[in-house]
Amino acid sequence: MNAMTRRIAVGTVAVSIALTMAACGKAGDNKSSGSSDSSSSSAGGKSIGLLLPENATTRYEKFDRPLITAKIKELCADCSVQYDNAGADPQKQAQQVNTMITKGVKVLIVDPQDSVGIKSSIEAAVAKGIKVVAYDRLAEGPISAYVSYDNEKIGELQGQALLDAMGPNATPKSNIVMIDGDPADPNAAMFKAGAHKILDNKVKIAYEQSGLWKDTVANQKVTAAITQLGAKNIKGVYSANDGMAGGIATALKGAGINPPLTGQDAELAGIQRILAGTQAATIYKPYAPEAEATAEIAVDLLQGKDFSSITETKATSASGQTVPAHLIGATAVTKANIKDTVIKDGLYTIPQICTAEFAAACKTAGIQ
Template sequence: MNAMTRRIVIGTAAVSMALTMAACGKAGSSSSDKSNDKSIGLLLPENATTRYEQFDKPLIEKKISELCSDCTVSYDNAAGDPQKQAQQVNTMITKGVKVLIVDPEDSVGIKSSIQAAVNKGIKVVAYDRLAEGPVSAYVSYDNEKIGEEQGQALLNAMGADAKPTSKIVMIDGDPADPNAAMFKAGAHKILDGKVNIAYEQSGLWKDTTANQKMTAAITQLGAKNIKGVYSANDGMAGGIATALKGAGINPPLTGQDAELPGVQRILAGTQSATIYKPYKPEADATAEIAVNLLQGKSITSIATTTSKSASGQTVPSLLIGATAVTKANLKDTVVKDGLYPTSQICTAQFAAACKAAGIE
């Protein structure tokens, strides 16, 4: 083979290799784009409240898989850190997700991150808490109504002590969470004028903070003068119950989320009520909206009402109902729906209480 022939052969091979590599690169890029076209991001706010990892995440992922078998879900949890969640939104944008489900840790602070996602063509669904910014849909519960149910449950548990001179303590949720304001407003609608709200503070959705606030309230008001305690959720109610026990008192105490420890406290008589919010309808509807948005379909049959954000944006919404749960209806709500296995509720410590409540 002469020099000229060698050059032609080598040149032809090089061109062939280059074309092959380009074709491979293009195929890989197309595959990636195709994957991204069916990619949904899921960002949840914290893991101190057990519901998010135990219920919301797996339920949403399962429903998306049922509705769209070749869709992928990218998940992250902010662990209570708004800045971390903002970074997670940026990561989802970089990944190329087409729809982003976000339960904001800070509904106002996340506004610019949501705008950045929308600017990239991403549809955003606000889950459980209404985020500021141009979201396409919002799925949650009727949160002011939940606050009303909490307030009424407390009055019911107080019985004859539910009178304007009776002092109660209110431990509200995190002000950065718009739901907390709605729970608080609903509770005040029921409690104002009926009892004396002698001490009210935010527990920031943390059991430790709620414990500190309750301890301060006991010091300020006197243990025997406290006739009832409103706790915005079960997580904080756990810290509050510890403070009450330490002070040697056991006034009526509310909660929310039907967390397992809250359910067990209700059986044991150290918590009066919780709010049972069935997670599956909320998760299923959110997944359906996300898939519809991904596929360019209408969401009006799911988001049948509207909500207005603090900045005045009207958002297509679905608001789901909830139920106040006490020892009297625990068996017919949480237990009947199989939220937790009976064996998980009725451990040795709570076996007698379960039997007394007809749960075996």
């Protein structure tokens, strides 16, 4: 995938809606399985299904779900949204697709936990006349459209952020550790490819493993890397996301070292680690443009309208399938631009970030 510069239009109102809805509970405190986010509980008719992959990563329940639901209701007041979360279980998600078929949804938005394994489920849905939109991750199968970020570019941003944070230590002889995402997630491969494009030959990738998007696994992998390489010989750590970076930071602290550490998703805990100095950077991907574009395409498909004005490019899956796509840009966040990114765009408020534990760090960073 070629890196492309995208215009980012973050909807302040939409983000406010997401934050208001998220305030009702923590990530993962979602409604019971198979819940509906609409006042209408009738199946079929103007019904859109939404399947998200897991709730360990805070973004899905706090931002993606409420943003998509709110935009669908804005565009189609009498539409119902049938929702479920796979909880990181691909077999469970396959069952959820079958449930959506039984409920008679007309359009299905799915962020696949296993992009390859879900192919047969998507084929079954399409065979019943359901239009499928791949969200955030490109699923295999007869997809009508795909909305995500320029994921290889994100990997490049991560790699460059790590080099920048390493400064004079970024040499071909400097050992770095890479903890990649789940191989079942096609985005993980693109993040990895983008990062390698920047890091290869500039530093020595001395240890690279998958953390499976789990902080516990990432912690174990970095602990093994420390044993293998020696704590003082690790000059930087690439983490594919902030969730894993949390587990990595714990392992590094336990070894008495604090090399530059990158992440992704601009999670609140990641932003706070950046302020505290235990994480160097994260990647801010504005959720509103992705969620709203997906909702618009879903409603257009439901109403039989053309959505080509939204899908300005194409994406190709690992199996060679090409689908209309809308790809969004991202921004590297460091201590220097927290105020001008996640705070300015309303992703988090200053009180949310600058709790008592981080008040002094916020003051030092000029965030008050």
